[in-house]
Amino acid sequence: xxxxxxxxxxxxxxxxxxxxxxxxxxxxxxxxxxxxxxxxxxxxxxxxxxxxxxxxxxxxxxxxxxxxxxxxxxxxxxxxxxxxxxxxxxxxxxxxxxxxxxxxxxxxxxxxxxxxxxxxxxxxxxxxxxxxxxxxxxxxxxxxxxxxxxxxxxxxxxxxxxxxxxxxxxxxxxxxxxxxxxxxxxxxxxxxxxxxxxxxxxxxxxxxxxxxxxxxxxxxxxxxxxxxxxxxxxxxxxxxxxxxxxxxxxxxxxxxxxxxxxxxxxxxxxxxxxxxxxxxxxxxxxxxxxxxxxxxxxxxxxxxxxxxxxxxxxxxxxxxxxxxxxxxxxxxxxxx
Amino acid sequence: xxxxxxxxxxxxxxxxxxxxxxxxxxxxxxxxxxxxxxxxxxxxxxxxxxxxxxxxxxxxxxxxxxxxxxxxxxxxxxxxxxxxxxxxxxxxxxxxxxxxxxxxxxxxxxxxxxxxxxxxxxxxxxxxxxxxxxxxxxxxxxxxxxxxxxxxxxxxxxxxxxxxxxxxxxxxxxxxxxxxxxxxxxxxxxxxxxxxxxxxxxxxxxxxxxxxxxxxxxxxxxxxxxxxxxxxxxxxxxxxxxxxxxxxxxxxxxxxxxxxxxxxxxxxxxxxxxxxxxxxxxxxxxxxxxxxxxxxxxxxxxxxxxxxxxxxxxxxxxxxxxxxxxxxxxxxxxxx
DNA sequence: TTGTAAGCGTTATCAC
DNA sequence: GTGATAACGCTTACAA
Numbered sequence: 078x079x080x081x082x083x084x085x086x087x088x089x090x091x092x093x094x095x096x097x098x099x100x101x102x103x104x105x106x107x108x109x110x111x112x113x114x115x116x117x118x119x120x121x122x123x124x125x126x127x128x129x130x131x132x133x134x135x136x137x138x139x140x141x142x143x144x145x146x147x148x149x150x151x152x153x154x155x156x157x158x159x160x161x162x163x164x165x166x167x168x169x170x171x172x173x174x175x176x177x178x179x180x181x182x183x184x185x186x187x188x189x190x191x192x193x194x195x196x197x198x199x200x201x202x203x204x205x206x207x208x209x210x211x212x213x214x215x216x217x218x219x220x221x222x223x224x225x226x227x228x229x230x231x232x233x234x235x236x237x238x239x240x241x242x243x244x245x246x247x248x249x250x251x252x253x254x255x256x257x258x259x260x261x262x263x264x265x266x267x268x269x270x271x272x273x274x275x276x277x278x279x280x281x282x283x284x285x286x287x288x289x290x291x292x293x294x295x296x297x298x299x300x301x302x303x304x305x306x307x308x309x310x311x312x313x314x315x316x317x318x319x320x321x322x323x324x325x326x327x328x329x330x331x332x333x334x335x336x337x338x339x340x341x342x343x344x345x346x347x348x349x350x351x352x353x354x355x356x357x358x359x360x361x362x363x364x365x366x367x368x369x370x371x372x373x374x375x376x377x378x379x380x381x382x383x384x385x386x387x388x389x390x391x392x393x394x395x396x397x398x399x400x401x402x403x404x405x406x407x408x409x410x411x412x413x
Numbered sequence: 414x415x416x417x418x419x420x421x422x423x424x425x426x427x428x429x430x431x432x433x434x435x436x437x438x439x440x441x442x443x444x445x446x447x448x449x450x451x452x453x454x455x456x457x458x459x460x461x462x463x464x465x466x467x468x469x470x471x472x473x474x475x476x477x478x479x480x481x482x483x484x485x486x487x488x489x490x491x492x493x494x495x496x497x498x499x500x501x502x503x504x505x506x507x508x509x510x511x512x513x514x515x516x517x518x519x520x521x522x523x524x525x526x527x528x529x530x531x532x533x534x535x536x537x538x539x540x541x542x543x544x545x546x547x548x549x550x551x552x553x554x555x556x557x558x559x560x561x562x563x564x565x566x567x568x569x570x571x572x573x574x575x576x577x578x579x580x581x582x583x584x585x586x587x588x589x590x591x592x593x594x595x596x597x598x599x600x601x602x603x604x605x606x607x608x609x610x611x612x613x614x615x616x617x618x619x620x621x622x623x624x625x626x627x628x629x630x631x632x633x634x635x636x637x638x639x640x641x642x643x644x645x646x647x648x649x650x651x652x653x654x655x656x657x658x659x660x661x662x663x664x665x666x667x668x669x670x671x672x673x674x675x676x677x678x679x680x681x682x683x684x685x686x687x688x689x690x691x692x693x694x695x696x697x698x699x700x701x702x703x704x705x706x707x708x709x710x711x712x713x714x715x716x717x718x719x720x721x722x723x724x725x726x727x728x729x730x731x732x733x734x735x736x737x738x739x740x741x742x743x744x745x746x747x748x749x
Numbered sequence: 750t751t752g753t754a755a756g757c758g759t760t761a762t763c764a765c
Numbered sequence: 766g767t768g769a770t771a772a773c774g775c776t777t778a779c780a781a
Contacts, residue, residue, distance in 0.1 A: 130463040
């Protein structure tokens, strides 16, 4: 391994001079700087992260936290997509991203301990077990944190604009003649699910439409199967299905559509269906799916931007902060 | 920040003794050890990663490399799933995982430089631009590397057993009476696509079935649209479609099925279709999809296991090594 | 402009 | 068993 001492020896100067040259300090003459840089390159010098971090007390690294215990994780396109955009943005600003771990060597650590151990600059919380005591400690520690759609309170949050999305979906359905609109919500332990349900209720009220509890069903999860089961419940709770169903996710919506078909309903002739997400497949199903498109890149980027601004103390950290990223209604065949 | 000096002062011993106690060395009396541990806990001591790494020249961290330039990345369920399993496994053994970056602060680095900078123990290459010069340098550096289905040669690879999977798919199709089987391959810049195509040819030959070039079409990509377009090509190349189509991915297969329907074919009555992956949706489409299931967790875990064994020098690093993870045929409705 | 030296928090080597 | 002390590679006052 080549160190600044090796370079100093070869150039015939002090190591501090080398350090200054390498850090582009103006306390070195241009000539010396050039000379040192040339030798550094020639010798294949690469700085040492640990030594630098130790001396500067600065890690330039951001932790990503997600619970693999939950059955929702990186393989979910939403979180994968958000993380990718997040990573791209923060790396552009010179940060590296590391997964927050619960151990170092053989020793178990809490999240907070691990962050201190690594001297992490900030944390992105992706998915999480809200009950986790460890998490509480981390949140209260004062380390810069941002979360995405995790259901955590008291943490700055970046999330799709669920109210806007719900309004666009319902407005469109009403426009196409639906007087009765059911809602299959996501699991209500999810923050997004609650927001979409609240929006549904509030928008109906504003349109002077009665909110009927028998038109609301909570899916156990965001997936296809839960959607299908929720539809069965909806059917059993109503003699006659409403003209439209607003589902809290595309997977749920697809489950609903299959369930409708199996029960002899035509989509959209008998029942219109709108989803939420705009998964890749939505345009290819039959009928293709009308849906509220989430902007994964936008969410990841906003989360990154906000986290960095907290780290740089450009933003006073307001734990109540919620940044809503605009969504878009994509009209396809599953609605009239 | 609490350091071992703070602990030493409070306990009334030397810092080296504290270090030994903390590292569970037997060069400390049991009594002292207990005392020191208690004080450490009381003071909220957390070790410092940089200092430790600097002193031990050991980072306990593994880099994950993937090109976000490609339109395939973390949001793809396959890579997301593999990474998640990989992470779980290596963390169990005390490693942390960090994304390989191309810069540190404002300075651009090559992959290899970054790995040296971080003193990384090993690298998992997920997706990659095979042409990348930077990559070549990394591969030739001797740093422990494992890759998953990336198409790289000269890097130990963990991949689904594409031959076995193809054989199971084709055997099943032949069993159900298909004499002619077309293949929509993945993009041939992908290693897996080549393997599946080769297996297709070789298995047909072994079954004394002629390999006809007009029954083979390369999809531009692994996605739905590419599948649909490939089907159009297949149709234009053949007066009469074969009884079965073996597709290199589920997304391709779904595109093929939609295309078949649009062209008036029934699945599976007129044409059987088999995919590869077993994406979550495969069981829910109509018809549900017969497919070769890839074991994402198995692949991630095997990659982790192998990388760690290279790091520990338990395995002599053989760049030609290919570990094939068993696949499984899931029979559903898209085949007779 | 350049050099000296202390310090970052650990570990590891050697005396005692 | 315990304690000095050097070393890891770098940054940064401060002195020259």
